[in-house]
Amino acid sequence: MIDLKKSLEKLDERYLGLISFIVLFIPLIAGRISLFGFESYRFIYSNQKTPFHFVVETLTFLPIELALSLLVLFFGVGSIVLFYKILLKLKYTKVEAALICLITIFTPAFIYTFKVITFHAMAVFITLLSIYLTISSKRTRYVGMLVGLSLILFSIFNFIFILSIYIYFALKNKNQIVLNSALLLFLLLTFILSLINPIKQGILINSISDLGGFIGFGLFNIILFAFGMAVMWKKKFLIFFPITILLLALLFLLGPYVNSYLVFAFSYFVAFGLIAIMKLRWSMEFVKNITLLLIICGLLFSYVSFSGRLIDMPPSADSVEALHYLSTLEPGVVLSSPNNNEIILFYGDKLPLVYSSIPLDDIFQSRNFFRTRDFLYSHNVSYIYIDKLMRSGNPWSRERQGLLFLLRNNETFEKEYDNYPYEIWRVKSSEALNNSVG
Amino acid sequence: MKIEKVHYFLLLIYISSVILRLFYAVPHNFTHEAYFHINQIINLQSNWVPNFSNEVYMPLFHYVLAIFSLIQFEFMLKLIPNFIASLIIFPAYLISYEISGSRKASIVSAILTTFMPIYLISTINTLSPLALFMPLLGYTLYYFIKLKNSKYVSYFVVSIILLLLSNSAAIILVPVLLTYLILSRVDKLPIQRFELETIIFSLLFLIWAILLLYRNPLILQGLLLIWQNNPTAILSERFANFDVIFAIYSIGIIPFFAGLFVIYEYVLRAKDRGIYFLTSFVIVLLLFLWLRMLELNMGLIFLGLGLILLSSKSYSLIFKYISTTKFAKYRNHLIIVLIVLVSTTSLIPAYFGVVNSQKLEPTQNELDVFNWISNNTDQDSIVLSSYKEGYLVTAVSQRQNVIDSDFLLVQDSDRLYEDVYTIYTTTSSTEAVRLLDYYSVDYIVVTNYARDYFGITDLAYVGDRKCYSLVYSKGRDAVYESLCRI
Numbered sequence: 001m002i003d004l005k006k007s008l009e010k011l012d013e014r015y016l017g018l019i020s021f022i023v024l025f026i027p028l029i030a031g032r033i034s035l036f037g038f039e040s041y042r043f044i045y046s047n048q049k050t051p052f053h054f055v056v057e058t059l060t061f062l063p064i065e066l067a068l069s070l071l072v073l074f075f076g077v078g079s080i081v082l083f084y085k086i087l088l089k090l091k092y093t094k095v096e097a098a099l100i101c102l103i104t105i106f107t108p109a110f111i112y113t114f115k116v117i118t119f120h121a122m123a124v125f126i127t128l129l130s131i132y133l134t135i136s137s138k139r140t141r142y143v144g145m146l147v148g149l150s151l152i153l154f155s156i157f158n159f160i161f162i163l164s165i166y167i168y169f170a171l172k173n174k175n176q177i178v179l180n181s182a183l184l185l186f187l188l189l190t191f192i193l194s195l196i197n198p199i200k201q202g203i204l205i206n207s208i209s210d211l212g213g214f215i216g217f218g219l220f221n222i223i224l225f226a227f228g229m230a231v232m233w234k235k236k237f238l239i240f241f242p243i244t245i246l247l248l249a250l251l252f253l254l255g256p257y258v259n260s261y262l263v264f265a266f267s268y269f270v271a272f273g274l275i276a277i278m279k280l281r282w283s284m285e286f287v288k289n290i291t292l293l294l295i296i297c298g299l300l301f302s303y304v305s306f307s308g309r310l311i312d313m314p315p316s317a318d319s320v321e322a323l324h325y326l327s328t329l330e331p332g333v334v335l336s337s338p339n340n341n342e343i344i345l346f347y348g349d350k351l352p353l354v355y356s357s358i359p360l361d362d363i364f365q366s367r368n369f370f371r372t373r374d375f376l377y378s379h380n381v382s383y384i385y386i387d388k389l390m391r392s393g394n395p396w397s398r399e400r401q402g403l404l405f406l407l408r409n410n411e412t413f414e415k416e417y418d419n420y421p422y423e424i425w426r427v428k429s430s431e432a433l434n435n436s437v438g
Numbered sequence: 439m440k441i442e443k444v445h446y447f448l449l450l451i452y453i454s455s456v457i458l459r460l461f462y463a464v465p466h467n468f469t470h471e472a473y474f475h476i477n478q479i480i481n482l483q484s485n486w487v488p489n490f491s492n493e494v495y496m497p498l499f500h501y502v503l504a505i506f507s508l509i510q511f512e513f514m515l516k517l518i519p520n521f522i523a524s525l526i527i528f529p530a531y532l533i534s535y536e537i538s539g540s541r542k543a544s545i546v547s548a549i550l551t552t553f554m555p556i557y558l559i560s561t562i563n564t565l566s567p568l569a570l571f572m573p574l575l576g577y578t579l580y581y582f583i584k585l586k587n588s589k590y591v592s593y594f595v596v597s598i599i600l601l602l603l604s605n606s607a608a609i610i611l612v613p614v615l616l617t618y619l620i621l622s623r624v625d626k627l628p629i630q631r632f633e634l635e636t637i638i639f640s641l642l643f644l645i646w647a648i649l650l651l652y653r654n655p656l657i658l659q660g661l662l663l664i665w666q667n668n669p670t671a672i673l674s675e676r677f678a679n680f681d682v683i684f685a686i687y688s689i690g691i692i693p694f695f696a697g698l699f700v701i702y703e704y705v706l707r708a709k710d711r712g713i714y715f716l717t718s719f720v721i722v723l724l725l726f727l728w729l730r731m732l733e734l735n736m737g738l739i740f741l742g743l744g745l746i747l748l749s750s751k752s753y754s755l756i757f758k759y760i761s762t763t764k765f766a767k768y769r770n771h772l773i774i775v776l777i778v779l780v781s782t783t784s785l786i787p788a789y790f791g792v793v794n795s796q797k798l799e800p801t802q803n804e805l806d807v808f809n810w811i812s813n814n815t816d817q818d819s820i821v822l823s824s825y826k827e828g829y830l831v832t833a834v835s836q837r838q839n840v841i842d843s844d845f846l847l848v849q850d851s852d853r854l855y856e857d858v859y860t861i862y863t864t865t866s867s868t869e870a871v872r873l874l875d876y877y878s879v880d881y882i883v884v885t886n887y888a889r890d891y892f893g894i895t896d897l898a899y900v901g902d903r904k905c906y907s908l909v910y911s912k913g914r915d916a917v918y919e920s921l922c923r924i
Contacts, residue, residue: 210649211660219645283632284591291639298646305653397850400876 011098013081020080020105024073024114034320035065037313040117041342050119050154068117075125076114082128083264089135104267108209108216108306113260120260123154127162168242183245190252206256209306215256218302221270228273240268315343319387322422323347332382337390353379364395365402372406376427384425391421444541452527455552459520462792463563469798473829475565479504493844494655498603499567523561523569527552529576534750536583537712543753546777550746555788556688556738559795571605583712585633598640602647612644617718627709655846664731667845669855678734680727689742690784696752697745720744804885807915808834819880824888840877862892867899874920886914
C-alpha cells in the first residue's frame with residue numbers, strides 16, 4: 001500500500017506546480033478551443049480596466065484566447081507554488097503544506113478561478129505574492145507591501161483584504177482576541193443579512209458546487225472544513241482563522257467570487273480535518289479504511305463532476321462555428337440573448353443589439369408579427385442568432401414559442417445558417433420586402 | 439437460538455398480516471403510482487440495468503420484484519411486496535424489546551407497526567419501495583441501538599447500504615444521526631469509539647451515495663430537489679401541511695400519545711441509547727414534516743414507526759404499574775383489554791383507510807382504455823393523460839406519455855402541468871391545437887378519473903370534427919385522436 005506520508009513529503013513546489021498545471025490543462029486536452037463561459041468574453045470587452053488587461057495587451061503577438069488561457073494558467077500554477085512556499089514559511093511541515101495545496105488544486109473554486117477569465121486570477125496571484133514577500137524576509141517585506149498596495153488597482157475588496165492581513169500580522173495576541181470576536185460578529189451580521197436579502201439568499205447554495213454552484217466547494221470539502229475548524233479551534237490565533245472568518249463574511253456580503261480567495265484558507269481547514277480523521281485512533285481498522293476511501297472519493301467526485309460541467313460551459317464548438325459563419329456575412333446588428341453579446345462581437349464580428357426601447361424578452365415572447373417586425377426594423381436588426389441555451393429555457397422552452405413561431409414567415413425572415421439548435425436568420429430589409437411585394 | 443412461544447406468536451401475526459394484505463390486494467387493481475414501478479420492473483427484466491436517463495430511483499426493490507415476477511408476473515407483484523412489507527413485525531418486536539424489556543409490550547408494538555393504517559394503505563397495492571424500505575429501516579434502527587456491542591457494526595453497515603439502495607429516503611438518517619450525537623452530547627450519554635466511527639462512516643456514505651446517484655438533479659435543482667421539482671399545484675398535495683388530527687388517525691391515537699409521553703418522560707432524564715436514538719428520529723421527522731420537506735404520507739409512516747416503537751416503553755410501564763396495584767390479580771385481563779383497545783383504535787382506521795384507498799386505483803374500464811391504446815395505435819404515438827395516469831400510458835399502453843408523477847428531470851414542471859391542465863379545461867380549440875401540437879400529442883385520454891380530476895364532463899372543443907376524432911368510447915372513458923397541426 002502507498003505510504004501517503006512519504007508520498008506527500010516528496011511533493012515539493014515543482015511537483016505541485018506540475019499537478020496544478022495538469023489539472024488546469026486537462027479541459028484544454030478535451031479539445032476545447034474557446035474560453036470558458038460568457039464571463040471570460042465579458043472580461044475582454046469590460047469597461048473596467050485592471051492590471052490584468054494591461055498584461056494581456058503586452059501579449060499582442062499571441063491570439064487573445066491563447067494569451068488569456070496561458071496567463072491564467074500561469075497565475076494558477078504560480079499561486080499554488082506561492083501558497084506552498086507561504087505555508088512552509090509559516091512553519092507547516094512539508095506533508096501538511098503539500099496536502100493543503102493538493103486539496104486546493106482539486107477544489108472547484110480554484111479550477112473556476114484559473115479557467116474562467118476574470119481579473120481575480122491575477123489578483124489572487126498578486127495577493128499571494130505580496131504575502132510571500134512580506135513574510136519571507138525583512139529585505140523583501142516592503143516590496144511585498146508595495147505589491148500588496150497595487151491591489152487597489154483591481155478593486156476595493158482586494159485592497160481591504162490585503163490590508164486586513166497586514167493589520168493582523170502586526171497585532172499582538174491580546175488584540176487578536178478582540179479582532180477575532182469582531183470578525184465573528186461581522187460574519188454573523190452578514191450571514192443574517194444574506195438570509196434577509198432575497199438577492200443574496202442564493203449565495204450559500206451557489207457556493208456548493210455539488211448543488212450547482214460554480215465558484216464553490218464540494219460537499220465533502222465543506223464537511224471536512226467544518227471538522228477541521230472544530231479540530232483547529234485551539235489554535236484560533238493562527239492567521240488562517242481570521243482570514244477565513246473575514247472572507248466568509250465578505251462572501252455573504254459580496255457574492256461567490258470571494259470564494260476565489262477563500263479557497264486557500266478553506267483548503268487549509270479541509271486538510272487539517274482530513275489529517276485529524278487519519279490521526280484518530282480508530283478501534284476498527286476496516287471502518288477507518290472505508291471511511292478514508294469514501295472521503296477521498298467524495299473529494300475527487302466533486303472535482304470530476306465539476307470538470308465535466310466546466311468542459312460543457314458555453315460557448316460550445318457548434319456555437320463558435322455558427323458565429324464564425326456569421327462573421328462572413330455582411331455587417332449588421334444581431335439580435336440574440338444578452339448573454340451572447342460578447343461572443344457575437346468576438347467570433348461573429350457583428351454588433352449585438354444592446355439597447356432597445358422594449359425589453360428584449362417581450363420581443364422574444366411576442367407572437368405579434370407586425371409589432372416584432374417594426375421593432376426589428378426600427379433597431380436596424382439584420383440577423384437573429386439562436387443557440388441551444390436560448391432554446392432550453394432562456395427565453396424559449398418550446399419549439400414554436402414567441403419569435404420562433406414568427407420566424408416561419410419567409411417574407412421577412414430567411415434562414416442563413418442551420419445546424420440545429422444553432423440557427424442564424426437574416427431579417428430581410430424593408431426595401432427588399434417592398435420590392436418583393438411590388 | 440432457542441425458539442420460544444413468542445417467536446411462534448410473531449410468526450402467526452406475520453402470516454395473518456400477509457393473508458390479510460393479500461385478501462385485499464389480489465382482487466383489486468394496482469394504484470396509479472404502482473405503474474411507475476411496473477414500468478421499471480419491465481425495463482429491468484429486459485436488460486437488467488436500470489435506466490436513469492428519464493427517472494432517477496433506487497433500484498433494489500425493483501430488482502427483487504423483477505426476479506420474482508419472472509415466475510408469474512401479476513400475482514408475484516401482489517404477493518412479494520406484501521410478503522416483504524409484513525416483515526416489519528420482526529425488527530419492530532426486537533427494537534421494542536430492547537427499549538421496554540417487556541415481551542408483551544413488544545408484541546403490542548410489533549402488531550401496531552405491522553397494522554399501522556398509513557403503512558397498510560401505502561404498501562398493499564402500490565408497489566411502493568417502502569414495502570422493502572420499512573423492514574430494512576427497522577433492522578437499521580435495531581442494529582444501531584445494538585451498536586454498544588461491536589459485533590453489530592457489520593450488520594449495521596450492510597443494512598444501511600441496503601436501505602439506501604431501496605429508497606433515497608435513507609438520507610433522513612443523516613439529520614437523525616446528527617441529532618442523536620447532539621442529544622447524547624447534551625445529556626453526556628457515553629458514546630463508544632466504534633459507535634462514533636460507525637456514525638461518521640454512515641454519514642459520509644449516505645451523503646456520498648446521494649451525491650453520486652442524484653448528481654444531475656442536484657446540479658439542476660440544488661436543494662429544491664427535496665421537493666422533487668413538483669409543480670406548485672401538486673406540491674401542496676404531496677408535501678401537505680402537517681395536520682395533527684390526520685397524523686393521529688394515520689398512526690393510531692394510543693401509540694401516538696404513548697410515544698410522545700415516552701419522549702417527555704425519558705429524554706434528558708434516563709440515559710437510554712435506544713430511547714435517545716428513536717427520539718432523535720421522531721424529532722427530525724416532526725421538523726421535516728412541519729417544514730414540509732418530506733412527503734406527508736412517507737413522513738407519517740416513519741413518524742408512526744418511531745412513535746409506536748417508543749410507545750412500547752409506555753405499555754411496559756402500564757403493565758408494571760398494574761402489577762403494583764389492587765388490580766394485579768386482574769393483570770392478564772387488563773392486558774387483554776389494553777391490547778384490544780390499542781388494536782381497535784389502530785385497526786379500525788386501518789380497515790377504513792384500506793377500503794378508502796380504492797379511490798387510488800384505476801377501474802377496470804380505465805385499464806381497458808389503456809389496453810385499447812396498446813393494441814390500436816402506432817408504436818411511436820404520444821398519448822396525453824392526467825399526470826396520475828401517465829404511468830398507465832407507459833406501462834400498460836407502452837406508449838410515450840406527456841406527463842406523469844415524476845417531475846424530477848422536467849425542465850419547467852409548472853409550465854408542463856399548466857399546459858396539460860389547459861388542454862383538458864380550455865374551451866378554445868385554437869389554444870388546444872397549439873398545445874397539442876407543441877407536445878406532438880396524437881391521442882388524448884379522457885377517463886372517468888380525468889373528468890373528476892379536471893372537473894369537466896368532456897373536452898369542450900371536441901365538437902370540431904376536423905381536428906378531433908373519437909376513436910374509443912366506453913361509459914365515461916374515451917380516447918380522442920388529435921388530427922390538426924399548426
